[in-house]
Amino acid sequence: MRRLAAPLLLALALGLAPSGVARAEPIACGAPPEALEAAPLPGAFAAIARGQFRVLVVGSASTASGGTSSPDHTWPQRLKALLAVRLTPVVVELETYGARGSTAADHARILATEARRFRPHLVVWQLGTVEAARGMSAEEMSEIVQDAATRLRAARGELTDLMVMDMQFSRFFRANANVEPYRDQLRYAAAASGAHYFSRWTVMKHWAETDRIDLERAPREQRTAVADQLHDCLARALTAYILEGTQRNRR
Amino acid sequence: MLASIVSLTRPGRDLRVDFLRGLALWFIFIDHTPGNLLGNLTLRNIAFCDATEGFVLLAGYASGIAYGRLMERDGWLPTAAKVIGRVGTLYVAHIFLFVVFTAQVGYSAAALDQAAYLDELQLDPFGQEPYRAMLEALLLRYQPAFLDILPLYIVVLALFALALPLIGRPMVLLGCSFALYAVTRALDFAPPSWTGSGWFFNPFAWQVLFAIGVVLARADPAWLGRRFGWNRWLAGLAFLALVGVAVMLNMVWHGPARGWEPPEWLAAWLIGVDKTGLHPARLLSVLVMTWLIAHLLPADARFLTGRWAAPFVLMGQQSLPVFCAGIFLSFLGRLAIETSAGPWMQAAVNIAGLLALVLVGVVSAWYSGEGRPKRPGPQPVPSLPAASRGASP
Numbered sequence: 001m002r003r004l005a006a007p008l009l010l011a012l013a014l015g016l017a018p019s020g021v022a023r024a025e026p027i028a029c030g031a032p033p034e035a036l037e038a039a040p041l042p043g044a045f046a047a048i049a050r051g052q053f054r055v056l057v058v059g060s061a062s063t064a065s066g067g068t069s070s071p072d073h074t075w076p077q078r079l080k081a082l083l084a085v086r087l088t089p090v091v092v093e094l095e096t097y098g099a100r101g102s103t104a105a106d107h108a109r110i111l112a113t114e115a116r117r118f119r120p121h122l123v124v125w126q127l128g129t130v131e132a133a134r135g136m137s138a139e140e141m142s143e144i145v146q147d148a149a150t151r152l153r154a155a156r157g158e159l160t161d162l163m164v165m166d167m168q169f170s171r172f173f174r175a176n177a178n179v180e181p182y183r184d185q186l187r188y189a190a191a192a193s194g195a196h197y198f199s200r201w202t203v204m205k206h207w208a209e210t211d212r213i214d215l216e217r218a219p220r221e222q223r224t225a226v227a228d229q230l231h232d233c234l235a236r237a238l239t240a241y242i243l244e245g246t247q248r249n250r251r
Numbered sequence: 252m253l254a255s256i257v258s259l260t261r262p263g264r265d266l267r268v269d270f271l272r273g274l275a276l277w278f279i280f281i282d283h284t285p286g287n288l289l290g291n292l293t294l295r296n297i298a299f300c301d302a303t304e305g306f307v308l309l310a311g312y313a314s315g316i317a318y319g320r321l322m323e324r325d326g327w328l329p330t331a332a333k334v335i336g337r338v339g340t341l342y343v344a345h346i347f348l349f350v351v352f353t354a355q356v357g358y359s360a361a362a363l364d365q366a367a368y369l370d371e372l373q374l375d376p377f378g379q380e381p382y383r384a385m386l387e388a389l390l391l392r393y394q395p396a397f398l399d400i401l402p403l404y405i406v407v408l409a410l411f412a413l414a415l416p417l418i419g420r421p422m423v424l425l426g427c428s429f430a431l432y433a434v435t436r437a438l439d440f441a442p443p444s445w446t447g448s449g450w451f452f453n454p455f456a457w458q459v460l461f462a463i464g465v466v467l468a469r470a471d472p473a474w475l476g477r478r479f480g481w482n483r484w485l486a487g488l489a490f491l492a493l494v495g496v497a498v499m500l501n502m503v504w505h506g507p508a509r510g511w512e513p514p515e516w517l518a519a520w521l522i523g524v525d526k527t528g529l530h531p532a533r534l535l536s537v538l539v540m541t542w543l544i545a546h547l548l549p550a551d552a553r554f555l556t557g558r559w560a561a562p563f564v565l566m567g568q569q570s571l572p573v574f575c576a577g578i579f580l581s582f583l584g585r586l587a588i589e590t591s592a593g594p595w596m597q598a599a600v601n602i603a604g605l606l607a608l609v610l611v612g613v614v615s616a617w618y619s620g621e622g623r624p625k626r627p628g629p630q631p632v633p634s635l636p637a638a639s640r641g642a643s644p
Contacts, residue, residue, distance in 0.1 A: 037507070037510060039507070134376065134446060134448075135395070135448065136448045137449065137527070139522060139523065139527070146522065171592075172359055172360065172589065174285045174286050175285055175359060175589050176356050176359065176375075176396065176585070177375075178285075178396040179285065184504065187503065187504055187518075188503065188519075188521045188522045189518075189522060190518075191503060191512070191515065191517075192518035192522060194515055197507055202508075209592070
């Protein structure tokens with residue numbers, strides 16, 4: 001009976017995900033479609049089919065709080081809530097490890113222990129900001145990601161998908177740190193490890209340039225509200241990305 | 252106006268070098284204003300190398316001409332003293348630009364007031380320990396983003412002062428230079444840095460490009476022409492390789508968002524093509540381009556003496572003030588693009604930036620031009636060998 005139920009559940013969950021034009025607006029807050037183009041996510045697909053989907057999030061300050069009104073409003077928590085709604089009745093579990101100032105090496109250590117314990121089906125790894133702000137070696141960052149991905153694959157095989165997420169877009173950051181080499185290296189690292197690359201930078205830049213969500217220019221009294229909105233929209237964009245990836249598996 | 256710029260350019264040298272150096276200086280200004288749309292059109296978008304490689308190679312070339320002649324005339328110590336004097340000028344310029352940089356960062360931090368959003372940006376070394384950062388900057392052990400080319404130039408030029416006696420023995424000079432390059436890459440040998448992650452440009456690796464420039468400048472053009480002559484098949488191959496690299500890089504950068512996954516081995520290899528240690532692929536890339544340009548753009552090409560090339564030739568001839576002005580202006584450009592990145596601001600930053608760079612070149616040429624005969628207007632390049640007239644390193 002369970003064997004029969006699983007594909008049924010999946011078809012239900014994914015079939016309800018509207019596609020094409022309907023998906024782009026309100027769900028992903030008008031994120032540019034090319035940033036939501038996902039390759040197949042076999043680990044997530046299989047987990048959803050089995051009815052239990054575990055997501056592990058590691059990252060730095062924006063993953064921990066990012067100026068939102070409460071921990072429930074950060075993008076990882078919003079992602080959990082949105083996935084739970086979109087994938088009902090699949091059980092979605094999500095654990096977050098975010099710390100201000102943490103680097104790729106810190107994240108790799110967390111991944112090494114937590115992946116074994118939590119056995120996630122999807123790892124979302126947010127990094128790059130601290131490395132770029134401090135002018136650390138971009139190549140070393142990539143090598144750390146590559147090594148961690150190899151270890152993850154050795155331990156979990158096809159059961160876990162890895163997604164690399166880059167920095168938040170900021171005009172101040174763009175002007176005062178040499179961001180592009182780090183973004184290039186993250187792209188190489190993702191491609192070299194068979195990981196997915198979700199460009200938060202591209203999505204947020206689009207929102208800032210189209211005056212949709214612009215945290216940097218928000219008046220001080222609205223900043224928390226705008227941060228909440230930003231994190232919610234990021235979670236929506238990520239949800240769209242993840243569902244797109246699992247849809248591709250179905251095709 | 253352009254005609255009067257032509258009259259300020261110095262004839263009698265290889266104008267291709269000056270023109271390309273001017274172009275590199277303009278590209279460096281563009282690449283140092285992140286968010287500048289013209290930044291999508293510079294060399295770094297299609298090649299392993301970018302304007303920095305061109306700048307260092309041509310700086311070596313100009314130094315080879317200028318100090319090579321001094322060396323022949325005055326000997327090592329006086330020439331080395333001149334080079335060290337130049338190093339001092341570069342050092343002062345770097346510290347000045349560092350101060351401007353901190354002021355600019357402070358201003359934009361206040362203007363944008365990023366508060367809780369991206370508070371990790373305050374984790375930069377200057378934000379955490381400003382007094383220590385000042386000391387480390389003086390020791391060149393701390394180089395903020397985009398302030399990394401002058402420290403490289405300073406160390407490379409100081410190494411050049413030591414290597415001057417080898418200038419008459421190009422093969423020995425090249426041999427030593429390549430040996431240092433190889434040892435540096437093999438042993439991860441790097442000058443110390445405060446943050447522990449090394450210099451953005453490792454001068455012990457990058458000196459090889461400068462040395463190649465020096466040797467090219469000192470070599471007999473006829474010999475060079477024979478040794479590295481034109482070969483249609485080789486040129487075709489070189490061209491294909493450059494186009495191949497351009498396509499490959501763009502596929503890896505932009506392919507995944509369009510549904511094309513690059514092979515893992517290719518991406519893994521690209522991680523290692525480092526800029527810090529001047530990866531051989533970067534070195535090869537700039538040398539192949541140099542060879543193609545040297546043959547495809549004749550030294551007596553008409554446009555080089557024309558009015559449209561003149562601003563770039565002039566910028567290339569006045570490279571130090573133009574370079575420093577470019578970095579200084581890029582700070583202003585960043586503030587402007589932070590305010591707005593729309594088409595009008597883009598046009599304003601780029602037009603004003605280029606005009607200001609040319610103006611710095613004009614003032615510098617005019618200021619240092621005493622004693623040179625004024626020419627009425629464009630005139631053909633005299634058939635003097637390139638090395639027979641002055642050059643500014």
